[in-house]
Amino acid sequence: MSPEPAAASPSRTAVGRETVRVDGPLKVSGGARYTADFHFPDMLYAVPVCATIASGTIAAIDAKAAGAMPGVRKIYTRDTIGKFYRVPASGGGIIDERRPPFEDDTIRYYGQYVALVVADTFEQATAAAHRVKTSYRAAAFDVSTALSPEETPKVKSRRGDPNAAFDAAAVKIDHVYNTPIETHSSIELHASVATFDGSHFTLYETTQAVGNFRDVLAQMLGVPKENVRVVTEYLGTGFGGKLWPWPQSLLAAAAARDLRQPVKLVMTRQMTFESAGHRPHTRQRVRLGATAEGKLVSLRHDYAYSRAPLSSYAENCGESSGFMYSTPNLSVSEAFATRNVGVPTSMRGPGAVPGLYALESAIDELAVALKMDPVALRLRNEPAIDESKNIPFSSRHLNECLATGAETFGWSRRTPAVGSMRENGAVLGWGMAACTWMAARWEAQVSVMFNDDGTLRVASGTQDIGTGTYTVLAQMAAELAGVDVGKIKVVIGDSSLPPGPISGGSMATASLVPAVAQATREAIRNLIAAARESDSHFANLPVDRLAFHEGRVHRTDQPPGEGRRFEEVLASARLGHVEGRGKSEGTFRNKNPTVSTHSFGAHFVEVAWQPEIARLRINRTVSVIDGGRIVNPLTARNQIEGAVTMGIGMALFEETHYDHRHGMPINSNLADYIMATHADTPPMEVIFLDYPDTHLNEMGVRGIGEIGLAGVAAAITNAVYHATGVRVRDLPVKIEDLLASSVA
Amino acid sequence: MELFTYARAASPADAIKAAAAASTAQQGAEVRFVAGGTTLLDLMKLDVERPSRVIDINHLPLAHIERMPGGGLRIGALVRNADLANHADVKQGYPVLSQALLSGASGQLRNMATTGGNLLQRTRCVYFRDTDTPCNKRRPGSGCSAIDGFNRTMAVLGTSEQCIASNPSDMNVALTALEAAVVIRGIGGERQVPIGDFFLLPGDTPDRETVMMPGDLITHVILPPPQDGARSHYLKLRDRASYEFALASAAVVLATDKGAIRHARVALGGVATRPWRSPEAERVLLGKPATPATFAAAAAAALRDAKPQSQNGFKVELAKRCLINALTTVAA
Missing domain, CATH: 3.30.365.10 (Aldehyde oxidase/xanthine dehydrogenase, molybdopterin binding domain)
Structure with a gap:
């Protein structure tokens, strides 16, 4: 259910105004449906069986006793789960754990899924999952925290001669900073509710990107995108941990595909620590050289991070080192070390957050060494x-x-x-x-509709991860159309809507602005065109004699307040609605930005x-x-x-x-x-x-x-x-x- | 979670009779009483506790706090932690108990957790809770994973080669300093066990944590009358400000006479395998002036036998500071 329009409130200059969340009443009353809240008749419950070694191979899976337990419908392993496909490197969507679950018998991290129990109730599935006996051929593994690069570090940014400048600097700082593995711990657990009607999947998911999720699952299930719909009406937040799909979603979809009944799979908290991403461990050496007056002459930032087998995730710790401060000599290098842990992923502020911990600590250490105020030191090195x-x-x-x-x-x-x-x-x-x-933009598309019930509908296949996207979309449309925020109905969280931005990288809001603006203006043009065909005094007037202001169409020779409200215009034109579509271009394709x-x-x-x-x-x-x-x-x-x-x-x-x-x-x-x-x-x-x-x-x-x-x-x-x-x-x-x- | 039967006990005798059929009242008990459920249900979901019968005792008439003739309080085993902490007589006569209770868990948990259940609270050792790892407490003879593993939060006092699991309770530390008694009814009738005798050291049988026998039902906790002129205090130290088990805690009861300490009870939490009364510290305090030097000597005595593990050596110093500060607070 999307938030219903609330009581009208004055909306002029809606953007910039303190606006309470439009979905607030639904959330505090329990009316907001989170993924695990979806229930369907004949729904079954799936619980994965997780590997209890960190490296090795599966020798045998004995599911006989578990399969005979009350309520158990089926226990899936690699032999029975059905066909899964990988996602192509280009054009198939983004996923960090590229290996589909059950693809081979190799265990690469503790907690990797080895089987799936489906039963009539969650409790029955859980009890049976504990009874599945898996034997392994264990191999050596490494979860150590001392990171030494496996390959020659890759230079990410370089200017001047940072080594010579460092050696010659009057004051030097040279320290190593470590950040540990952190695990996203959203209160809402990862959950999947999968339905399949014989040809089409509808997947209720906990995702920060319904569109990408649809693309990836279609690839992995081997069906056209049109056959998959992904819904996330509300998210109990993600912090990056729910940006890209994790294997449990595919398992739920496969079970629904096979059993032709809805299947719900909610991960346990322990599982989310094992197989739903984390911010990797980082080890960062920062070398700063400065003059006695506190002018930076050299900055070197050499970092390494942990990653998992079959993962190419990079923790870009040096992302901001190149432009944060002015220095003629600089180098930033990257390296990694493989560990037998679940696949890492983006966590709020990936790269920059651990990176700035190191850099901003080093700058503080430099201020101490210089006996200089740390604010003054930063001001002195402003580029x-x-x-x-x-x-x-x-x-x-x-x-x-x-x-x-x-x-x-x-x-x-x-x-x-x-x-x-x-x-x-x-x-x-x-x-x-x-x-x-x-700060950047993803591509985004938006539909804006004037409805004959007096509401304005704004729709996009983006999602609100708890940050307020429902509300800011309503504010933007209110601003552009001059309609009260309370009259705006925001519809998001569904991959069948016009493709919207992912909720990641702090970009959703900025990405939506051009599309909302374009869509609203087109909807207004279409409304005015409709007015010319309505049974009203607007009929057959030239377009340039009509204007739109704060929800009303008016003749340019009359005061805007004397115009007719858009719902009246639609009624007299016998229209249910008029729509406008808008599109934002992404900024990432611009390889030569000017700012x-x-x-x-x-x-x-x-x-x-x-x-x-x-x-x-x-x-x-x-x-x-x-x-x-x-x-x-x-x-x-x-x-x-x-x-x-x-x-x-x-x-x-x-x-x-x-x-x-x-x-x-x-x-x-x-x-x-x-x-x-x-x-x-x-x-x-x-x-x-x-x-x-x-x-x-x-x-x-x-x-x-x-x-x-x-x-x-x-x-x-x-x-x-x-x-x-x-x-x-x-x-x-x-x-x-x-x-x-x-x-x- | 395993399948189990559930029944509501009609009376204490009914509950005792049902539980007496079990082979043990310790780890592996086939019959469990459920009161607040804040420990039991958690451990059942983890398959650490696998009772085949669960007897609900919530409706037994054991939820009252009564004044004893001659002073003291008789606390029903089903009195909720929140109600006990906020009871006027407890706040007045036994502030250390109120403070200890309020420093534990969260408001929601304290509303459910009971006095009897808190006495039987299990360790938070991560290996005890993970059935895929060895643990002598959970599976006798399988080994201790904590000694060579994650042991930052584990005990430094009362440990053995078999187990270093810390007792997580705050309430029990205060009850120990208050010299409470546990009233137990069993198939042989009713008995009172001083709290100092209620908890066992792990030794070679870490699966045995208390003196509870099959059929035993804790019905009450008895607090002796408050010591004349004594002040009490509970101090809990942990990483964050709320909702975390103690890294070190101290419950102290102290009375002074003309500047000299005439009564001292000291118990430590978070650092020991059971709520840790320290007679060594009490002996140092008794008769001495209430000065920083005395308190430091008492803290040193309390931790003299500490055996730190690879990650928890800091607890020795932390517990000392904790005890010194608690004593300083009550002596002020």
Whole structure:
């Protein structure tokens, strides 16, 4: 069910107005249907059987006892699941785990699916799955965290002579930073509800990209795209973990294909740790050389990340190193090390988030070495252009982020000596970091319809992953058509709609703007054309004698307010609706951009350190974001606050531990995988600079889903250093590390 | 999860009779009582607990808190953790217990979890909960995965070569410092077990955690009258601010007379295989001035026999700071 139009509210200048979520009432009343909420008559439940070794081959699967258990309909293995296909390297859609489930008998990571039990109830399927006996020929495996590159590192960016400049620099920083494997832990578990009518699949999925999901599943099932429909009405968020399909969806679809009954498969939390992606481990060496006055002369960023067998996922840690600061000499290199873990994938701010933890930590270490204020150091190294591409920035206001943040936070009162600030018996640490995230557009198509019931329908095959897409789409259409937000019906989350953008890369909103604008204008033109054919005083008037204003068609010689509402125009033309279609072009095909488009920001953090009980807590944060024009300050602030909360988890808590003897992620539940709770979230101040970036679209909208997480971990570890004197270069900051503090 | 039968007990005698048919009341029990279910159902879903019969005791008349003649409280085994923590007599006379309860779990869990169930709370050792790994507590003789594995959260006190699993309860640590008694009814009648005798060390039988025998039903917990002039406090240290088991915790009850300590009870949590009373620390405290030096000496004594593993050595220092701070708080 899509949100029904709520009570009308004034909508002029809808974009930029604080607007409560249009889907809020459905969510708080339980009316919003999440994937696992879908039920159908005769539905069966599927539970996978997971490998209990990390490497080797399946010797035998004994499903006899399990198959005889109550309610069990069928137990699938490689021999019985039916045909699966791979996805071509080009043109078939995106998937990180390219190997279809059950393709061979080789086990490459702990938890890999080896069989599938389908039963009448979830409990019966679960009980039977525990009884399936799988024997293995185990092989050696590696889940170690010490990353050494397997191949010669690949140079990603280079200018000048970074080695000579580093060697000759007056002040040098050379450190290695590690970030652990982090696992997306959305509250909504991955789920698939598959139906098959003999020729067409309808797949209810937890995905951040219904269109791509449809393309990939059609490939893997070996059917035309037209035979697959993917629906995600609401998502209990994804953080990148639900961008691309995972194997359980294909298993559910195959079971539905074979049994001709709807099949529901909801992953357990443990399974999501094993086989639904994670942010890989990174090891990053950063070398900075600077003059005694704090001018960077060399920046080297050499990083390695873990990846899985059969995976080509790259954690692009150096994405922003080339343009963040001005330096004549630079090199960025990439390498990887294969580990027997599930396939890694994008996690909120992939690449830049671990990358900026390392870079912004190193910049802070440079400031300490220079005895220079870290804000001043960053201001001194602000580049005039994107030096990695030699093109100007479309809209970069990092200096203002830094200055505004410092002013709001009270940074001028900071005393730089370690442990020198106290309050209420605790030692205070003040730290800060800068951040950036890309801004771009995916291709997008939108349909806008004026309906004779007085509503405006906006439809696109995008989805709302909890971030507010329903609401911002309504705001955009309200702005363009001059119709109240409450009269706009947004229909998304269905691959049968005009293809919409994925909800990833912080690009959905910016991608939708041109398509919504074009579609709305076309719908208005079509409405005016309809007016000319209606039984009204508009009939047969030349087009240039008619105009549209705030939901009304009027003659140019009459005041706009005296025009007729669009539903009246449609009624008198005997039309149910008129539609307009719009399309946004993606920016990725432009190989020679003339401007460099990114968002920027700065985070300021106060930590409180109580050495007598080794307790570190975050007291307050200030974040200043240069993210283009903000469509909805309410949902935007929510995005940044959520991201800062995630950053607190990244800095202080989150780490997926793998058992070195068995290979499984061992803390695979929400009690043992420590994330920030509400009690860990301090008062957060969020400031948007709100400079429209009209290079990207006419509304000047960029994206804000990821920038709020970038830099947070470094701001916290920099504050931790200021409070405790302990420089943590391996995340997360642990009590173990802080016990070494000599600050009393 | 395995198939099981479910029945609602009509009376304590009914429940006891049903459970007496089991071969053990410890790991592997064929009959389990369910009250709040916050531990049992979780472990049944993981196949760690596989009872064939589940007896629901929620309707037994054991949900009251009564004042004892001569002081003290008699707490029914079915009193929910949230109700116990917020009871006026508990807040007034036994703040350490209220604080311990409120530092545990979440509001939702505390609304369900019961006093008797909390006493029997199982370890959070990740290997105990994963049936695909060896664990002497879950499958005797299979080995301990934690000693050479993920042991950051495991115990440093009371461990054995067979098991280093920490007791996760906060409530039990406070009950230990308060010298509570557990009232158990079984096929042989009713008995009172001092809490110090209720929990067993793992030794060579880590699958045996308490003195509970088949048919035993915890009916009450008895708190002795509060010590005159004593103050009590619970301090819990953990990575995050909420919803995490203790890395180290301390429950202390302290009374001073003219600056000298005349009564001291010390128990540690999160660092030991059972709620850990420290007579060593109490001996150091008794008769001494309530000073930082005394507290530091008591903390050193409490952790003297600690045996850290590869990842949990920090708990020794953390527990010391925790105890010193708790003592400092009650002495202030």
